[in-house]
Amino acid sequence: MTQSDRLAALRARLAAAGVQGFIIPRSDEHLGEYVPPSAERLAWLTGFTGSAGMAIVLPDRAAVFTDGRYTLQVRDQADPSLWECRHITEEPPAAWLKQHAAGLSIGYDPWLHAAPAIERLATPGVTFVPLPENPLDAAWADRPAPPKAPALAHPIAFAGKPAEEKREEAAAALREAGDEAAILADPHSLAWLLNIRGGDLAHTPLALGFALLHADARVDLFMAPEKVPADTRAHLGNAVTVRPRAELPAAIDALAGRRVRLDAEATPAWFADRLRAAGAVIGTGEDPCRMPRACKNTVEREGARAAHRRDAAAMARFLAWFAQEAPKGGLTEISAAARLLAFRRDGEHFRAESFPAISGAGEHGAIVHYRVTPETDRRIAPDECYLIDSGGQYLDGTTDITRTLWTGPGPAPATLRDRATRVLKGHIALATLRFPAGVAGPHLDALARRALWDAGLDYDHGTGHGVGSFLSVHEGPAAFSRAARVVPLREGMILSDEPGFYAQGEYGIRLENLLLVVPSTLGAAKPFLEFETLTLAPFDRALIDAALLTRAEREWIDAYHARVLAEVAPLVDEATRAWLARACARL
Structure with a gap:
């Protein structure tokens, strides 16, 4: 049709x-x-x-x-x-x-x-x-069937906290608010709460379903029974009842007279309509799993660091290979992305890309979420800009990194270097920030734009999003965006820092690292927070105009590159180490 x-x-x-x-x-x-x-x-x-x-x-x-x-x-x-x-x-x-x-x-x-x-x-x-x-x-006559991938246990070695403990903490939050149950419509919440993962989506390890969390910590899990094998049922335990999706309406009707929490923004309208018709009392409040999921525990934070080191090794191998091959003009957007994926697949605990790689050369880089297809696949020519935004799903963490590269062999134009350096200045402004507890993402978005604003430039997307732990590469509730909810940043959150600039029909620039919110070492009179950079990969020196950088910015870049070299060089082959040493040399 x-x-x-x-x-x-x-x-x-x-x-x-x-x-x-x-x-x-x-x-x-x-x-x-x-x-x-x-x-x-x-x-x-x-x-x-x-x-x-x-x-x-x-x-x-x-x-x-x-x-x-x-x-x-x-x-x-x-x-x-x-x-x-x-x-x-x-x-x-x-x-x-x-x-x-x-x-x-x-x-x-x-x-x-x-x-x-x-x-x-x-x-x-x-x-x-x-x-x-x-x-x-x-x-839709030929609509595909719903996915039926199995739900599998996520080991405590990666989850960091037993599901029983998570259920009790979430149930305690309900009891404190006077709620007798909560609707969980977000599969990320099911994955986190029950320590399960699945394969119903291509890049996000979810088992799709719904749940009722009761104030006594019991859970009714509405998921096709054939998706929950015996080992997973044993992992879930007796306090979790697996029920067919067809039983969901009757289960909602059985909540008559009870106070049920419903996160209105995260729940289909059908639930509120059905609860009202059943005579339940709707209590407003956030999904009780959402904030605990966003604030990674100690094991998840260490997992994120480990996953990023392995991802950094794959990126270093890719960047060294790209630096050698790109000037020859024989690469395409698809072949470059495929080579990066092959390097990632060598990493321990790798399961999938965290999203389809955005591999855009020249004018395609100006399409913010460009997805290359066989029909649009373009040769990566010498002496042009190439943007690669990609990430990996590892059992211990989720990564997301963007680098903008000059293909060479000639020098990058002065205007391009100016734009790329202004983007880098914005990236550094956010990465180096210390701020009092209570500050939210929308309060910080402008910091990443100032160097561009100074030149009358801007970009039409948020500056950063939350990232899950072997979950979605886009996770709420916090984000760096003028349009984001005012959610104070908390210790343990992971967010991206990705300002950009896009010249339609010419090129795109985006520089992205992931940041972990940690307590500040400032020693202030009241609680302060700061960011630990998780991503470890050099920025392309061919696109940096050092004259536009302040002394503090140059020192940050040199210190960051020294850290990249120290942590990543032991993980790669000799040829990549040699390239990495050159790429991480002091400005």
Whole structure:
């Protein structure tokens, strides 16, 4: 079917359902960023394959909304004769509905939207209707089956805390708040709480399911029983009951009269609707697993350090190889990414990439979340910019690193070096920061932009996101972004530091390390925090204009490169060590 055929089929289903429009989010029934093929509804309908977005279909027009990472990609993938492409913050869906949907009934699948997300779309004259069946699914004739990978125990050697202890601590938080149970719709919470991992998603080791956590620390786990083998059931113990997904509605109905915590932003609207219908009392509060999951325990922190050292060895081997091969002009975006993956696969505990590598040469680097395909694969030419954003899933940690490289053999243009150095200055500003406890990510985002702002430049994405422990490479609740929730940073959180600059049609620059929040050594009168850099890889000296750096910035780079050399050189072969010594020489 063409995009036109699919859109027509959906509109026919909408008419049969008695509504004039429909909202299609990127998320699945767990409201996650990464979804299985069976939940790629937005991609099936529009052709757009990015990890964030929304489409709205009306009788005579349709639009796709994306953020600044995907404005170029969506215009390449969605048929412009069918779809209007809109920036989701500059031209928000509610405003578009107000202009084009007055008097219409707009359907939505209550399993795919949090209730507050629907409320934010509220527009005078527009009626929103929860539909019992998703009309897009009915039109999607060859929809893949839901994933059935097994849920497996995550060893205590990597998890750092027994599941029994986690369940009791989460249940104690419920009791303290007067809640008798909590809905857990986020599979990351199930993975953390129960010390399980799975293979339902390509790059994030999750076993998809739902759970009810009771205030006595019992858990009802709603997951296809065939996904939970005998060894995993033994690991879960008698306090965790595995129940088929079909039993979930009856289990919600059985909560009548009880106070149930529901994290509204992280839970499909279906749950609130069902709880109200059952006569339960809805208690508001955050998923009790979310903050403990974000604040890594001692074992997880050590695991992150170890995983990053192994990842650094793979990166050093790749960067040394790239420095030798790139000037010859024989590499492509796909072949370069494949070589990096091969180096990572040699590392102990490696399981998968943490996301599909963003491998962009020249103008492709300006597409923030570019994903190379055989159709778009481009030769990496000499004397141009190449951006590689990638990461690994290791049993003891999750990595995410971006480096921007000059292919050579000639010198990089002065303007490019200026832009890259300003990005590096922003990266250093965040990495070296000490700040009082209580400061949140949105308070710090501007620090990474100042050097660019000084030149009238900026980038259209957040500066950093949280990262899980052998979980999602994008983890909340904290982030460096003007649009992020005001969540104070806490000891044990891991976040990315990734400012950038993008010249459309020419090149992209992004420099990313992961940072661990640790107590400050400042010795202040009140609690202060600072960052420990986990990522260990040199920055490309060909793109650094030392004259733009302050003395303190030069000293930080020299100290960082000295640390990279000291920690990574013993892990690599002689030829890579020789290259690393040159790459880490003092400025």
